[in-house]
Amino acid sequence: MKRRNLLATAAMGLLLASGGAFAQGMDKVKACFVYVGPIGDGGWTFQHHQGALAVQEAYGDKVEIQWQENVPEGADAERVLTQMALGGCNIIFTTSFGYMDATNAIAAKFPDVKFEHATGYKREHPNVSTYNARFYEGRAVQGHIAGKMTKTNKIGYIASFPIPEVIMGINSYYLHAKKANPNVELSIVWAFTWFDPAKEADAAKALIDQGVDVIASHTDSTAPLAEAAKTNGAVIGFGQASDMAIPEYMPTPRVSSIIDNWAPYYVKRVGELMDGTYAQVDSWAGIKEGEVEIGMITDAVPEEVKAEAEAMRDAIAAGTYHPFTGPINKQDGSPWLAEGATAPDGDLLGMNFYVEGIVGDIPQ
Amino acid sequence: MDFGGINPVILIATLMASAVPILLAALGETVVERAGVLNLGVEGMMVIGALGGFIVAVQTGSPVLGFIGGALAGAVLSLIFAALTQVFLANQVATGLALTLFGLGVSSLGGQGYNGIKPPPTEQLLPDALADLPVVGPIFFGHDWVVYFSIAMTAVLWWVLKATRVGLIIRAVGESHEAAHALGYKVNRIRLMCIAFGGAMAGMGGAYVSLARVPQWVDGITAGAGWIALAIVVFASWRPWRVLIGAYLFGGITVLQLNLQVAGSVIPVEYLSMAPYLITILVLVIMSAGRKANGAPAALGQNFHASR
Structure with a gap:
């Protein structure tokens, strides 16, 4: 030819x-x-x-x-x-x-x-x-569990990149932890990677070394759970993106998860x-359509906390509760949502600010 | 004893452990490059070592055997490189890159079914009585045996390369293979052994990731550590102690920047994130600046054929 x-x-x-x-x-x-x-x-x-x-x-x-x-x-x-x-x-x-x-x-x-x-x-x-x-709907449920479960009042979040999807997860997690436990403090670590097990484990270790006992992660591997597992139950975490229901990691450190379906x-x-x-x-x-699922909550979580978390999940699914319901202020104290108002999708998709109470700046 | 919410003792103890994979791999590569071979397959050998070590440790229940398994897996993979470059005289750069791809692929395939398993733990070597001493305890006595092994290997390699006949031969092969050949040394055989040694060290470094640092198997678990190790060898100008400094600096600043973030540092996160790369390179370059003896081995990356 x-x-x-x-x-x-x-x-x-x-x-x-x-x-x-x-x-x-x-x-x-x-x-x-x-x-x-x-x-x-x-x-x-x-x-x-x-x-x-x-x-x-x-x-x-x-x-x-x-x-x-x-x-x-x-x-x-x-x-x-x-x-x-x-x-x-x-x-x-x-x-x-x-x-x-x-x-x-x-x-x-x-x-x-x-x-x-x-x-x-x-x-x-x-x-x-x-x-x-x-995902922020699942983060709300996680935040509630985190606020109830922390003994040190320090909770952590391993973040990947400063994009709206991650920031709204942080905000939702924090708001609901704070609601469950007003004394809660949130530490955020930016790993600047989606997938690097060793670095994710290091980030989890840094959080644990400084007294954090509940770790949520927004990176892709199971490494943060593996690091938490080294503490013999003192530190708990969540499955991220997938159920991560590994027998070795239950009932702790993996107490629940967000599943992307x-x-x-x-x-x-x-x-x-x-x-x-x-x-x-x-x-x-979201949860309503079954695209976001809450993985099984293990026995490490007390019955009433589990029931509250599941009630929140069901309310979100039924459309009676929106995780971002006012009054919510931005980090600098300026109002974002008025009493009873829910966040418009546009605000969420372009979210580039922390809510009031979170310490630190979002990397540019 | 906290500085801005960070306990320096815990920090130093953590960095010594987190630097081990890079340190072991970089030490191995140092020997390989001193023998005149450029093996860019470190990442591949590390990841295959991570899987090999993991499988052996899970099957036998012994983490020590796991590390040996990891070293063997790395060495076996490196022998493919050795065969191609030393026997068939293939281009070292291309073969090394291919080795990385091959290692990642094979480990991904072989690792099916090993996700979500917890390996037997690698315990602290010395008794708690020593490890619980204030300050010196966590830093000097609180580690698992691989941390001590990595430091011992640094010392041994420094001594071997500097002061022994074996080291002299390796250097001769790396500086001028023609001359070494003329003196009757089997250049390719010596290089082959160095490559296998480098593979074993990289494999062991990888095994440390999957058995101690992260304790689990995930595809691509080394996530670029091999490339960092390669860079550190060059910036450390092929000297074992500087490799140790480089690995500790890199590991240390990585851990430090994560801790600074948790502690709520005023330094913007962007700068913290790039700090490990920048500072490690800067320090090692400054250390090597202005000295003539810091060049690469003269025969680095050149294949040798005895008939010439």
């Missing part, structure tokens, strides 16, 4: 591959997933992969899934996305905040490929949708692509 022919064939193949998306429905979909960490992290990426497997199970032969692990946020992500789009992916899920710009940039070049970006807010092109889960959303979106009802969305589901 001459080179010119080869190029022409390649171009034709490309056209054919992308042309399918014009049709109303699709017989066969290739769904691709970009992961920021390894599937075996036991947390964030693991849960996204569970969602991907659910898609495969739901549609069997009609869907082909492909994924790539450990894709760095930034320029590398663009290369991976380009490869996937050229490789015939019809829908690409990019599962970390840091892929936001890369997703939009590549989406502009492949208008026929659908892009779904997790936890972001930019939808610059009609083929970019965003989806997120209301992406499967319903992934199955729904791929299904819509197949039957032609797919449209651009900005999805933000």
Whole structure:
């Protein structure tokens, strides 16, 4: 085959591959997933992969899934996305905040490929949708348990990057811990990584060394729990992103968890692509829709605290309670929410301030 | 004895433990590079050691055997590198990078089923009576045996490289393989042994992450520690004691900045986060500045074939 022919064939193949998306429905979909960490992290990426497997199970032969692990946020992500789009992916899920710009940039070049970006807010092109889960609802339940369970009145939070999703988690956690226990103090450690078990363990150790006895983490691995486990029950923590219900870590240090259940959303979106009802969305589901789940609360938590936590979970699910209900002031004392007002989604998605009572500054 | 909410004794004790993986891997790589071989696969050997050590420790219930297993796993992986570069004369940089990718992949595959298991604990070596002494207790007596081993290895390697015949041979091979060959030394065989030693040390460093620092197995658990170790070797100008200083500085400032954050330091978090990298490099560069003898081994990264 001459080179010119080869190029022409390649171009034709490309056209054919992308042309399918014009049709109303699709017989066969290739769904691709970009992961920021390894599937075996036991947390964030693991849960996204569970969602991907659910898609495969739901549609069997009609869907082909492909994924790539450990894709760095930034320029590398663009290369991976380009490869996937050229490789015939019809829908690409990019599962970390840091892929936001890369997703939009590549989406502009492949208008026929659908892009779904997790936890972001930019939808610059009609083929970019965003989806997120209301993790802050789970943080509220955790905060309540933390406030009730701490003996030193010092609770900790291992934060990853200063983005709205993390900051609203910190605020929700703190507000509910404070409500449960007015003497509570929150220490925040910024790890500046999503996945680095040794560093996450070091951060947990730094918190423990300074008297913190309840640790919540917003990083992806189980390392903070492993560090807490070294204290023989003196320090407790929570499963993050995945249940982390490892027998060795129960009843302590893992007393509960936030579980990200992406499967319903992934199955729904791929299904819509197949039957032609797919449209651009900005999805933000929570406990109510089952996208955020509260993992089993262990016996280390007293009965009444457990009951209160579960009541809060159920109230959030029923829509009768919003974790951000006024009066709430910003850190500098200026009012944010009036008595009885609930936070608009826009405020939450762009959240760049701590609530009143949290000490320290958000890194820029 | 607190400074701004931070207890310096606990801090020093913590940094000595948290620097162990980097220190062991960097010491191993120092020997490898002094023999004239640039093995960029440290990260891969560390992660395979982390998994190998973890599996052996869980299966046998003995953390000591685990560390030996980790060292063996690292050494075996490094032998692939040795075979490719010393026997088949492949490019060292490319082969080393491939080794890292290979190690990460193999460990990810082999680690299936080991998630969420707790390994047997690596206990403090000396009795509590010593470890509970004020100040000196936690710093000098409160550690597990690997911490002492890492310091002892620093001393041993310094002495071996500086004052023994073996060290002289290794250096000769690394500075001028032609000359060493002319003197009758088996250049490639010596290099192969150095590579295996470096692999064992990196594997042991990795095992320390999965058995003592984090005590669990997670995919990619070393998360770039191998690259830090490689950088420290260069900035420490291939000298064991400086490698120790570099590893302690890096480990120490990492721990310190996390503690400062918890204590509510006035220094912005952004600066704290970059401090470990900046300060370690700065200190080691300043230490090495202005001395001629600090260059890299002359034959670093060059393959040798006896027929030439």
